[in-house]
Structure formats: structure tokens, C-alpha cells
Amino acid sequence: MAELKPMAVRGILFFVFFVPLSASAGGSNYGITPGTNANFAGKVTEWPVPTPEFARDPAPGPDGNIYIAVMHGDKIARFDTQAKTFKEWDLPQGAHPHGLLVDNSGMVWYTGNGNGTIGRLDPATGKVSEYKAPSGGDPHTLVIDDNGMIWFTVQSGNRIGRLDSHTGAIKEYWTSGHPYGIALDKAGNVWVCQMGGNQIGKLNPQTGVVKEIPMERGSQPRRMALAPDGSLWVTLYGAGKLIRVDTAADTIIKEYTLPAGKGGGPYAVTIDGAGMVWVNEINTDTVVRLDPQSGAMRVIPLPSKNVGIRKMIVDAQGKLWYMGSHNGRLGVIE
Numbered sequence: 566m567a568e569l570k571p572m573a574v575r576g577i578l579f580f581v582f583f584v585p586l587s588a589s590a591g592g593s594n595y596g597i598t599p600g601t602n603a604n605f606a607g608k609v610t611e612w613p614v615p616t617p618e619f620a621r622d623p624a625p626g627p628d629g630n631i632y633i634a635v636m637h638g639d640k641i642a643r644f645d646t647q648a649k650t651f652k653e654w655d656l657p658q659g660a661h662p663h664g665l666l667v668d669n670s671g672m673v674w675y676t677g678n679g680n681g682t683i684g685r686l687d688p689a690t691g692k693v694s695e696y697k698a699p700s701g702g703d704p705h706t707l708v709i710d711d712n713g714m715i716w717f718t719v720q721s722g723n724r725i726g727r728l729d730s731h732t733g734a735i736k737e738y739w740t741s742g743h744p745y746g747i748a749l750d751k752a753g754n755v756w757v758c759q760m761g762g763n764q765i766g767k768l769n770p771q772t773g774v775v776k777e778i779p780m781e782r783g784s785q786p787r788r789m790a791l792a793p794d795g796s797l798w799v800t801l802y803g804a805g806k807l808i809r810v811d812t813a814a815d816t817i818i819k820e821y822t823l824p825a826g827k828g829g830g831p832y833a834v835t836i837d838g839a840g841m842v843w844v845n846e847i848n849t850d851t852v853v854r855l856d857p858q859s860g861a862m863r864v865i866p867l868p869s870k871n872v873g874i875r876k877m878i879v880d881a882q883g884k885l886w887y888m889g890s891h892n893g894r895l896g897v898i899e
Contacts, residue, residue, distance in 0.1 A: 594708035594749050594791075595666040595878060597625045601838035602883030602899060607865050609898050615651050616640055617893020625880040626667035633888055633895065634662035634675055641665065641673055641686050644895055654691050660684060664706045664876070668713070668730065676704035676717055683707070683717060683728050683735070696733050700724055706747045706788075716755050718744040725757060725768055725775075740766055740775045746788035750812040751795050758786040758799060765789070765799060767815060778815055780808075788876070792836045792857070800831040800844060807831060807844050807855070824864050825849045833887070837879040845874040845887065852877070852887065852898060869894055 614620045618638035623631050626643075633642040639656045656662060661679030668674065673686040681701035685694045698704055702722030709715050713730040725738045725747070742762025749755055755768040759777065763784050767776045780786055785803035792798060796818060797810040805827035809818045823831050829846030836842055842855040850872050854863045873891025880886060885898040 594710065595624045596668045596709055597627065597881050599836065599838045599879035600881045600883035605883070605899065607863070607898065609865065609868055609896060611867075611869060611889075611894040611896040612644065612649065612651075614642055614644075614888075614893050614895055615653060616642065619890050620893055620895075621888050621890040622664045622876040623878055623886045623888045623895065624666045624673075625878060625886065626673070627669055627671055629881070631880070631886050631895065632665060632667055632673055634665045636661050636663060636678065636890075641675065643688065654686055654688070654693075656684065656686070656693060657695065660695075663704065664717075666707060666709055666715075668709055672730075674707065674709070674715055674730070676707050678703050678705060683715065683726075685730075694733075696728055696735060698722075698724075698726055699735060699737055705745055708747055708749055710749055716747055716749065718747050718757055720745055720760075725755060725766075727770070738768055738770075738773055738775065740768070741777070742766065746786070746799070748789045748791050748797060750791055750797065752812070754812065756789060756797060756812070758789055760785050760787055760802070763803075765810070767812075776815065778810075780804075787832055788834050790835050792842070793838065793840050798834050798836065798842055798844075800834045802830055802832060803827075805829050805831060805846075807834065807842070809857070821855065821860070821862075823853060824851075824862060833874055833877045835877045835879055835885070837883050837885070839883075843877055843879070843885055845877060847874060852885070865898060867896065872896075 616638040619636040622634045631644040659679045660677040662675040663678035665675035682695040700722045702719040705718045707717035715728040717726045742759025744757040745760045746758035757766045764779045783803045784801040787802040789799045807821045825846045830848040832847040834844045852865045871891045872889035874887045877887040
């Protein structure tokens with residue numbers, strides 16, 4: 566069982582110094598800069614995870630391995646990409662990890678969706694530390710900037726949070742629309758999918774002001790990722806579309822209707838080092854690879870059924886990793 570550290574609780578700060586954020590190439594901000602696979606062939610391989618209890622949201626580590634949040638099992642799993650084996654760590658009961666990332670020192674950070682915390686796992690020792698969000702709630706998705714600040718969404722609490730990974734101090738910002746997906750742009754702004762409000766929000770951390778950009782009714786923006794060119798890509802879950810946003814002008818550059826249309830349920834989106842956009846339609850058991858230059862889409866069928874991808878990530882070698890939350894299988898496309 567994991568060793569627990571007393572919760573570090575910090576009050577909401579009202580004034581902070583602002584340091585511009587530097588987004589990683591590919592815009593994932595999960596600790597690893599996405600690479601490019603020059604020999605991409607579309608080969609898909611899958612492995613069953615040891616605890617298939619709504620396992621989700623994979624993230625690559627600096628060790629080249631893939632880490633997974635096992636939400637209903639209260640565990641973090643690691644897939645050794647060389648040995649093709651899994652290892653698991655127990656988290657506090659009721660943590661229900663939703664999202665996770667691995668920082669450049671190898672620490673695994675996760676959102677405790679069930680107990681209102683941001684947690685940190687040290688894979689070397691199995692030690693778990695928890696940091697309580699001031700508003701509690703249900704922390705969802707998280708990203709990290711180059712200064713070690715972890716940004717996260719609190720969906721039911723309508724907040725955007727920032728945790729200093731060096732001190733444990735947390736600051737929260739009010740927003741609306743039940744924020745879900747999150748991304749950082751190159752100018753230091755924090756973007757969120759306000760899924761319940763059919764809009765996306767742009768937070769200026771220096772002023773605390775959130776600018777809201779409305780989408781079409783019923784669009785339900787879900788996840789987002791920043792491309793190497795600085796544009797933001799957003800899945801519109803309810804509309805069956807993918808949009809590209811100019812983060813400086815706060816306008817939609819282009820809209821793409823995905824192959825399955827409105828019923829496809831576009832969910833996860835990520836960008837590789839070459840700027841190729843990857844998106845899945847959760848109701849179709851496929852992954853789509855979009856070339857923004859030509860607009861061409863390649864649909865890659867997955868080998869198993871009822872997959873349920875909720876997040877995809879590109880590793881340093883340009884391989885795309887996904888986790889099937891419904892069928893309990895980790896997959897890679899290369």
C-alpha cells in the first residue's frame with residue numbers, strides 16, 4: 566500500500582507574480598515534447614491492462630514508459646515499453662485518478678477526481694503525496710508548464726487551478742461552463758473547454774480575467790491541444806467536429822467535420838511534432854489522423870471493439886498512445 570503524506574492545504578492567493586509560460590512543441594504539456602515518426606505506417610498494437618477498472622488518460626514519462634490512471638481501481642499503472650510488462654501502485658482509497666502527467670524528474674502527478682486533490686506519486690519509492698484543492702470539487706484534466714506550474718480544471722466547481730509543484734501552493738480562478746479540457750498557449754494564457762457552456766475560455770493568469778469564446782449550441786467542446794505553430798485544436802463532442810483556433814486573435818480559423826459526423830463523439834485530440842493532428846471519435850472505435858496542410862484525413866480502425874478512448878498522447882518517438890477506458894486495453898499506433 567502506498568505511503569501517505571499529510572495533505573498540504575494552501576489558501577487562495579490574491580496576488581501572484583506572472584511568468585510567461587512556454588508551451589512544449591506539440592502543445593501537450595504533459596512533461597514530454599511530442600516527437601515525429603518519419604516511418605509512420607499505421608500499425609496498431611494493444612495490451613490488456615492488469616486492472617481494467619476504467620483505466621484512462623495515458624502519459625509518457627522521461628524513462629520512455631507509459632503511465633496510466635486507473636480511475637475506479639485507485640491505482641497508477643506503468644507500462645514498460647521495452648519489456649512489455651505492467652507495474653501498479655495503490656493510491657488512497659477514493660482518489661479516483663482522472664488525468665495524469667509525468668514531470669521531467671519522473672514524478673507522476675494526477676487529479677484526484679474523487680477526493681478533491683492533486684496527487685504526486687514517486688515511482689521510485691511508491692510514496693504518494695496529496696495537495697487539497699481549496700474548493701475541493703472534482704479535479705479533471707491537468708497540464709504542466711516549463712516553470713513546474715501544474716494547471717488543472719475543476720469541472721463541477723467551475724474553477725481553473727494552479728499548483729506550484731515546488732511548494733505545493735495552490736491558486737484558483739473562477740470560471741464557468743464546467744471546464745474539462747485544458748491547454749497552454751505560447752503567450753502564457755490558459756485555455757479551457759467550457760463543455761457545459763458550449764464555449765472555450767481563455768484565462769490571463771496576470772489579471773485573472775477569463776475571456777469566453779462562444780461555440781455553436783450543443784457543440785460541447787471537450788478536449789484541446791496546442792500545435793507547434795501556436796494554433797489551438799478543440800474537439801466539439803456534440804457537433805462531431807474539430808476546430809482550429811487562432812490563440813492571438815481569439816477566432817476560429819477553420820472547422821472540420823469528422824468522418825462519423827455528429828454521432829461520432831470526437832473526444833481526445835493531440836498533436837505530434839510534425840503538426841499532424843490526432844483525434845478519436847469515441848463511438849466509432851477509430852482514430853483519425855489529419856494533415857492540416859492538405860486537410861486529408863486518414864481513418865485508422867482499431868483491432869478491438871468498444872474501446873472508449875478519452876485521451877491520446879504522442880511520445881518522444883512520435884508514437885501515438887491511447888487507453889481504452891471501456892475495454893481495458895492500452896494501444897499504440899506507429
